[in-house]
Amino acid sequence: MTLVVDDVRLAHAPDRRVSVVCDGGRIVAIEAAGTVPDGGADTEHLDGRGALALPGLVDAHAHVDKTLYSGPWVPTPSLGTVSERIARERRERERFGLPREEYISALVERMVANGTTRIRTHTDVDPGVGLRGIETVARVAERYRDVVTIEQVAFPQGGLISNPGTLELLEQAVALGVPTIGGIDPAVVDRAPTVQLDALFDLAARTGCGIDIHLHEDGSLGAWEFEEIATRTIAYGMAGRVVISHAFGIAHPPTQERLIARLAEAGVALATAAVYDVPVPPLLALDAAGVPLACGSDGIRDLWGPFGDGDMLRRAMLVAYRNSVRTDEGLELALRAATTGGAGVLGVQDHGLDVGCVADLVLVDARNAAEAVASVPPRRVVVSRGRVVAMDGTLTAKV
Numbered sequence: 020m021t022l023v024v025d026d027v028r029l030a031h032a033p034d035r036r037v038s039v040v041c042d043g044g045r046i047v048a049i050e051a052a053g054t055v056p057d058g059g060a061d062t063e064h065l066d067g068r069g070a071l072a073l074p075g076l077v078d079a080h081a082h083v084d085k086t087l088y089s090g091p092w093v094p095t096p097s098l099g100t101v102s103e104r105i106a107r108e109r110r111e112r113e114r115f116g117l118p119r120e121e122y123i124s125a126l127v128e129r130m131v132a133n134g135t136t137r138i139r140t141h142t143d144v145d146p147g148v149g150l151r152g153i154e155t156v157a158r159v160a161e162r163y164r165d166v167v168t169i170e171q172v173a174f175p176q177g178g179l180i181s182n183p184g185t186l187e188l189l190e191q192a193v194a195l196g197v198p199t200i201g202g203i204d205p206a207v208v209d210r211a212p213t214v215q216l217d218a219l220f221d222l223a224a225r226t227g228c229g230i231d232i233h234l235h236e237d238g239s240l241g242a243w244e245f246e247e248i249a250t251r252t253i254a255y256g257m258a259g260r261v262v263i264s265h266a267f268g269i270a271h272p273p274t275q276e277r278l279i280a281r282l283a284e285a286g287v288a289l290a291t292a293a294v295y296d297v298p299v300p301p302l303l304a305l306d307a308a309g310v311p312l313a314c315g316s317d318g319i320r321d322l323w324g325p326f327g328d329g330d331m332l333r334r335a336m337l338v339a340y341r342n343s344v345r346t347d348e349g350l351e352l353a354l355r356a357a358t359t360g361g362a363g364v365l366g367v368q369d370h371g372l373d374v375g376c377v378a379d380l381v382l383v384d385a386r387n388a389a390e391a392v393a394s395v396p397p398r399r400v401v402v403s404r405g406r407v408v409a410m411d412g413t414l415t416a417k418v
C-alpha cells in the first residue's frame with residue numbers, strides 16, 4: 020500500500036506545501052502539494068490540511084522496564100541521593116511486580132500516540148532481576164515492532180563492580196542480542212571508577228556492543244570521568260558508539276569548554292533528559308563543537324518519581340527551556356535532538372523527512388519547528404513506516 024500525505028509543510032522547509040509519498044515503509048518522493056495523481060486502489064491519500072510535518076520523535080533515553088504507567092499511583096518519598104533511591108527501588112520493585120509487560124505496553128502505546136517512533140531504553144540487569152527485564156521489554160518490542168523500534172541497553176543500575184555477577188549478566192544480555200551496555204557513576208556507585216570503565220570497554224571490545232553510560236557525578240570528579248571515557252573511546256576505536264547520559268559534569272564552567280572539545284575529538288555523544296532541576300549539558304555549545312546530542316524521557320512514572328508522559332515534543336521544549344533558549348535556532352536544535360540528531364546518536368542515519376528515509380512523520384498544527392517546540396501542540400497524525408498508526412492522541416494501528 021502506498022500512502023500519500025497530501026498538503027503538509029516540512030519542519031525544515033515550512034514555507035512550501037508538499038505531498039510526501041511513502042512506499043515500502045520509506046519516503047519515495049516529495050512533490051508539490053496537489054500534483055500527486057490518485058494512484059488507484061493501492062494508494063491511500065491522507066489530507067494533511069497544511070499541517071507541519073515533524074520527523075518521527077526519538078526517545079534516546081528511557082527506562083520503560085521500571086514504569087508503573089497505567090498501574091497504581093505510588094507516592095515517591097522525598098528525594099535522597101542516587102544511591103538511596105537505587106536501594107529503595109531494589110526493595111520495592113518486587114512488591115509492585117516490576118518489570119511488568121502490561122505497564123510497559125501501556126506506556127509504549129502512549130509514546131507512539133505522542134509521535135515517538137524510535138526508543139532506546141535502559142533495562143535494569145542485576146543478580147536480583149537477572150535478565151527478566153531484558154526479556155520482558157524484548158517481548159513488548161516484538162509486539163510493537165511495526166509501529167516503533169525499541170532497542171535496549173543492558174543497564175547495571177545497582178552497580179557493576181560492587182554488585183558481583185552483574186558483569187556476567189551484561190555479557191549474557193549482549194549474547195541475546197542487546198546491542199548496547201550501560202554503566203553508572205563509576206566512583207559513587209561502584210567506588211572503582213577505572214575498574215568499571217575498563218570492564219565496560221573490554222566487554223565492548225570483545226563483543227562489538229556499544230556503550231551508553233549514566234553519569235550523574237559532578238564537579239571535578241565528573242570532569243575527570245569525562246576525560247577517562249574520552250581517552251578509552253579513542254584507545255578502543257569506539258568513536259560514534261559511546262554515549263554519556265545525563266552528563267551533569269559538563270554543565271559548569273570552568274572545565275566545560277575543555278570537556279566539550281575533548282568529547283568532540285573522541286566522538287562521544289551526549290543524551291540529556293533535563294528532568295527536575297539537575298544540571299543540563301549546554302545545547303548550543305555542544306552543537307557548535309559538533310558533539311552529537313540526543314534527548315530522552317528518562318524514568319516515566321516509576322519508583323524514582325511521579326512525572327513523565329513519554330511526550331518527546333514536550334521533552335524538546337523542556338530541554339530548550341532548561342537551557343534558557345529563546346531563539347528559533349535554539350528551539351530547532353532541541354527538536355533536532357528529539358528527532359534526527361537523537362537517531363544519529365543511536366547510529367541511525369536514515370531518519371528524517373528526506374527521500375530515502377524511513378517514513379516516520381508527525382503532523383502538528385504549528386507554523387514552524389520553533390513554534391512546535393515552544394507550544395507543544397497535540398499530535399494530529401503519526402505515521403510510522405509509511406502507515407498511519409495514531410490519530411488525535413490515540414493509537415489506531417492493530418498490534
Ligand SMILES: [Zn+2]
Pocket residue numbers: 080081082141233264317318
Ligand atoms: Zn536514566
